[in-house]
Amino acid sequence: MRIVIVGAGPAGLYLALLLKRSGLDLSLEAIEQNPPDSTFGFGVVFSEDALEFLKEDDPEIFNAVTPQLERWSGIAIHHRGERVMLDGIGFTAIGRLRLLQILQQQARDNGISVTFGRSVKDPSEFATADIIVGADGVNSVVRRSDEAGFGATVAYLTNRFAWFGTTKVFDTLSQTFLDTAHGPINAHHYRYSPSMSTFLVECTEQTFFAAAFDKMNEDETRAALERIFARTLDGHPLVSNRSVWRQFPIIQNQRWSAGNKVILGDALHTAHFSIGSGTRLAIEDAIALARAIRAHPRDLRAALGEYQAKRKPILDKLVTAANASAQWYEHFDEHMALPPYDFAMSYLSRTGRMDIERIRKVAPKFAAEWERRRHGAA
Template identity: 80%
Template structure:
């Protein structure tokens, strides 16, 4: 079977690694438009046990990644000048480039060859492939080559966000919600190395235009946001890396394959950054596709059909939770009318997957204080 993988991000790299390890009779080609050390953003955050699935399936990768992770327990919500701690909720993080380099090292050790700096503008050059895998992200050429076949729908959230880094090292995953003269704004921030943190800023459509961000350059935006979040940054600067304002795309595909093409990761679905699962879901997609290929007896179409049938029910639940979280953030300014502890409770229950009893089990100290305040209000 001849397989061409377009894209060498985490999903494409990991799929190539799994296919090489399988020792199947596969002719494998991996192409990536960017350089090996090129990446967007700064850190990747995972829930505490998000990579546990690798412990059994791939201890080698698990053991390579886990020593490099930053770890903490608890989420800090900053609202109206008060810090509310949500205890018991663990997270880990790693630099995006560091994660890519770890996966590259493992893939190369298995004999994977990636052609970097290789833009693809027309898939016809791979027409003889049994399977063309689109691991090429949100703007996927593979998906765009036949959106009718995939049944693609794309919509955009109204909020704007911009992804920065900072040398301010935060002790935990934190969010700061501010009411500015121009409207509500918030920042998601967490450390991903001993010396760096991610600092993702989000604001409403109203705030975006009223603040004049639509008229600012990338550097002007950075300077303006340093002023807005001066107390949070504690004198540290923001660091840019293609840190332009974006609107988050909600990507959905009715069919995961069409003809000899199949998609995974952000090319197939997006998961809002507020749940920190995009990279994990992409890696799990790669695992599911690799398993389907291994079980297909050289039948590419059967493999693609099995991949969708087996993976879709699980993925649909996770994407639904991500979309519910995104919907909460679209109106986060309205939720900010709540007192800090009620606001934090609204935040915790935003996906619809956590009722009060589950929240009590996860964050008992927070719930006890929330209930105390409710009883004395």
């Protein structure tokens, strides 16, 4: 069996590892358009127990990644000059490049062939492969080669976002919401190493044009945002890495495979960055696909069908929550009319998965203070 994986990000590399270890008789190759030491973005954030599923299934990867994780408990919401702490909500983070380096080393140790710096223009060059896997992200060439076959749709949110890093090390996952002369803007920031943090800035479409961000180059944008978030950054600079303004794509596919092509991760679905689950979902897709191939090595049509049938119900719940979160952010300027604690409550309940009873259990200190203020005790 010949399997070609287009894209050697976390999902593509992990799928290659799983297939290599499966014991199946296969020819396996992975192809990545970027160099091995190049990546878009800065940190990858996970919920506190997001990688626990690897502890038993893949202790080698689990033990390689977990010592590298930054950990914290609680989310800080900065609004109207007040810092509201949402207690009891734990997260971890790691540098995206560091995660890739760990997986690349595992691939080398397992004898997996990864070709870096090669851009695939048309997956038909691998037409003789039994399976062509599209692990090549939002602009997937595999998906775009047969959008009708996959039943693909791509829609874009109106808000703009730009991904930076900073040498300011934040103590917890934080979000800062500001009213500026040109309109509302917010920043998502968290540390992913002892010396660096992610700093993702988002603004409404109206703010984007009113502030003339559309007319700025990358350096001008960075300088403008350093001024806007000067108090948050506390004198630290922003660091660019292809930090241009983007609109978040909502990608959906009715069918996860088309002929001998199959897709996973961002090529298949997107999960808004506000829930911090994109990388985890992509890795879990890889696990589901590898299991299906192992279960049906002589019937790949059945394998690809099982991949979608078993994974989709689980994924749909998470993507629905991510899309609800995305819609909250599309209108975050309207929510900013709320006082700080009500605003934080709106934030916590944005996906529809956290009602007041669950919030009382998960974040009891915040819930108690919110109720105290709600009844006029503030």
